[in-house]
Amino acid sequence: MPPGHTSGNGPPAMRDDLEKIVYEMNPSIRQSMRFSKFDFKDMDHLITVNDSYAGKGDAGGSEIVNNTRYIQNEGGKNPKSDHSNSSYMNPDIKNPKNSDLREFNLSLKKKYGGICEVYLGGHRRIILSRPEYVEKLLSTSIKQTTFSARTHHVQGLEELKVLDKGLLFNNNLKSWRFNRQFFTQAILTPSFKNDAVLWAYKLFEELDGYWKSLMSNTSNDNEHEWSLEVDFSQWFHRFSYDIVVVLTTGERSYSMASYYNSLSTTKVQLPNALIENSDKFVNEVRNHILGLTIFMSISSFMRHYSPFIRNKVISLLKNRDCLFERLDCIIKRRRKEIEEAENTELRNDMLTYLITANTDRNINRIKPIEDEKMRPMTDDEIRINLLDAFVNGTDTTANLFCFLTYHLCHNPQVKQRVLAEIDKYFPSKTIHEITYQNLSKLKFCEAVIMETNRLTPTVNNITRYSTDTCEIAGYKWGKGQYFAINIIGLHLNEDYWDDPEVFNPNRFYHNSNDNNEDVDDTVMLNHKFSFSIFGGGLRICPGRKLAIIELLALMTLVYGKYDFELCNMNEELKVKSAGITSCQELKVIIKPRRI
Numbered sequence: 001m002p003p004g005h006t007s008g009n010g011p012p013a014m015r016d017d018l019e020k021i022v023y024e025m026n027p028s029i030r031q032s033m034r035f036s037k038f039d040f041k042d043m044d045h046l047i048t049v050n051d052s053y054a055g056k057g058d059a060g061g062s063e064i065v066n067n068t069r070y071i072q073n074e075g076g077k078n079p080k081s082d083h084s085n086s087s088y089m090n091p092d093i094k095n096p097k098n099s100d101l102r103e104f105n106l107s108l109k110k111k112y113g114g115i116c117e118v119y120l121g122g123h124r125r126i127i128l129s130r131p132e133y134v135e136k137l138l139s140t141s142i143k144q145t146t147f148s149a150r151t152h153h154v155q156g157l158e159e160l161k162v163l164d165k166g167l168l169f170n171n172n173l174k175s176w177r178f179n180r181q182f183f184t185q186a187i188l189t190p191s192f193k194n195d196a197v198l199w200a201y202k203l204f205e206e207l208d209g210y211w212k213s214l215m216s217n218t219s220n221d222n223e224h225e226w227s228l229e230v231d232f233s234q235w236f237h238r239f240s241y242d243i244v245v246v247l248t249t250g251e252r253s254y255s256m257a258s259y260y261n262s263l264s265t266t267k268v269q270l271p272n273a274l275i276e277n278s279d280k281f282v283n284e285v286r287n288h289i290l291g292l293t294i295f296m297s298i299s300s301f302m303r304h305y306s307p308f309i310r311n312k313v314i315s316l317l318k319n320r321d322c323l324f325e326r327l328d329c330i331i332k333r334r335r336k337e338i339e340e341a342e343n344t345e346l347r348n349d350m351l352t353y354l355i356t357a358n359t360d361r362n363i364n365r366i367k368p369i370e371d372e373k374m375r376p377m378t379d380d381e382i383r384i385n386l387l388d389a390f391v392n393g394t395d396t397t398a399n400l401f402c403f404l405t406y407h408l409c410h411n412p413q414v415k416q417r418v419l420a421e422i423d424k425y426f427p428s429k430t431i432h433e434i435t436y437q438n439l440s441k442l443k444f445c446e447a448v449i450m451e452t453n454r455l456t457p458t459v460n461n462i463t464r465y466s467t468d469t470c471e472i473a474g475y476k477w478g479k480g481q482y483f484a485i486n487i488i489g490l491h492l493n494e495d496y497w498d499d500p501e502v503f504n505p506n507r508f509y510h511n512s513n514d515n516n517e518d519v520d521d522t523v524m525l526n527h528k529f530s531f532s533i534f535g536g537g538l539r540i541c542p543g544r545k546l547a548i549i550e551l552l553a554l555m556t557l558v559y560g561k562y563d564f565e566l567c568n569m570n571e572e573l574k575v576k577s578a579g580i581t582s583c584q585e586l587k588v589i590i591k592p593r594r595i
């Protein structure tokens with residue numbers, strides 16, 4: 001997930017504070033944070049395309065030019081003709097107030113075509129919206145290291161102690177490779193994937209229990225005919241936290257239980273202290289994610305000397321210390337358990353893998369490729385890898401599941417096909433047989449996941465920072481150029497997609513005969529890079545398989561058991577869009593489908 005991610009369902013107090021900081025402070029900061037809340041009227045001022053930059057390779061991009069010039073005129077169309085359309089909106093997300101960066105990206109593509117230049121907070125970014133232009137950035141070649149970094153050296157990230165560590169903000173190629181190898185191996189082993197499905201099942205059972213109990217609080221006595229209004233956004237953000245925490249640390253968090261307690265007069269049978277501790281943990285992670293946004297976007301001077309921000313910054317640094325201390329305790333506790341469990345079989349969670357990798361207790365016995373990677377990981381390294389999994393692996397999946405539900409409710413025929421496929425492979429009473437191998441048979445469901453991400457991507461930009469001179473989009477650029485791939489610009493590009501605004505999973509499902517088990521899962525895209533759900537190249541999302549397994553498991557378990565419809569079909573999808581597009585609320589009525 002790219003930098004600048006804000007979580008949609010952070011604790012309200014925290015979110016309000018962030019908005020206060022961003023929107024109500026002095027104008028110079030508002031200007032620098034314009035990517036969060038921008039004004040279409042000002043776009044011509046903000047955006048400059050000037051090929052005198054190109055070729056010079058001036059990474060500083062010294063001046064803002066007030067006029068706008070088109071350097072790429074796509075498909076013979078004059079982008080100027082789209083001017084009146086600058087507030088173009090996808091039918092599914094209608095309110096520009098609710099969807100800042102997504103709408104901004106869409107209008108950039110509409111108005112300026114495949115390439116343009118944007119100044120945000122004094123930094124020049126080159127925005128790319130054509131698949132041909134992003135090829136080199138997402139190249140898989142190991143030798144192509146010009147675009148191995150995601151950001152420039154952001155001092156704020158150093159202060160948060162995440163720069164050049166772990167994966168997400170690690171620009172040190174050697175250190176990144178070391179961490180990436182462990183991270184990937186830890187979450188791609190068959191035993192880990194099995195556990196992922198097992199935990200999805202267990203946590204769904206827990207969720208199912210809460211929903212039934214909430215229903216029994218109401219007057220309807222007939223257990224087969226009840227219905228319940230639930231906010232999918234709240235439940236599935238919590239579900240994704242609980243599953244990622246248990247899969248990575250092997251320890252339970254109880255954020256679903258805590259949410260249930262807030263809704264119900266009867267409470268879960270767990271000690272309060274356990275739930276409070278779990279709430280603290282989840283809030284620390286959420287605040288850390290918000291901290292990443294603030295520390296990346298606001299200059300060191302403003303962070304430390306602006307009276308508006310200073311206190312927030314101090315509390316975010318305290319939050320970082322608490323979270324790090326908590327993770328360090330978990331790591332130490334597990335190290336001790338591993339030492340004490342001499343001859344016993346070890347668990348499959350990510351933490352156990354990271355502790356034992358390259359030791360004689362290695363749970364997966366995968367041989368490291370290079371000598372330098374032979375050493376075990378330190379606690380400091382393990383901590384950041386766990387954090388990377390929390391930061392990247394929770395809200396992304398939860399939001400996608402909400403968007404998916406929304407699209408299915410608006411496309412009843414697609415919904416019927418999804419249910420038919422689930423019923424075919426997981427008939428009633430066989431749901432406990434769910435494994436990652438048989439989930440992979442759900443090809444139509446997988447196509448629905450892809451199409452959901454095409455139309456409503458959770459990640460808005462994939463960024464790269466050039467570590468050498470390069471040529472992109474026919475221009476020469478200097479070392480230190482910041483590029484941002486405009487995902488929605490690619491996904492709704494009419495040159496590569498027929499009826500791009502229509503929800504049509506068949507684009508990703510090429511087997512017209514549903515009875516044919518031997519499905520061709522090669523998706524034919526007009527251009528390899530016209531679709532990017534998980535990024536690409538060296539930095540491609542390492543959690544992509546886990547994300548798909550989790551989403552398929554959720555579809556099977558939730559849609560298999562419950563019928564679902566939106567409380568209000570006319571209501572807009574409520575999203576907020578910064579680094580990721582996040583679902584704020586999704587009210588759904590659920591009814592039992594299978595008894």
Ligand code: HEM
Nearest residue numbers: 001167168389392393396397534535536539540541543547
């Ligand atoms: C639907 C869910 C998800 C989506 C849409 C998603 C998307 C992405 C994208 C677009 C990137 C940037 C890739 C690039 O720069 O080329 C990324 C990076 C990353 N993702 Fe995911 N992701 C998802 C789930 C997960 C999960 C479940 C995990 C792990 C538990 C994860 C871990 C990571 C990490 C660690 C990175 C940084 C990789 C690096 O810099 O080497 N993601 N993700």
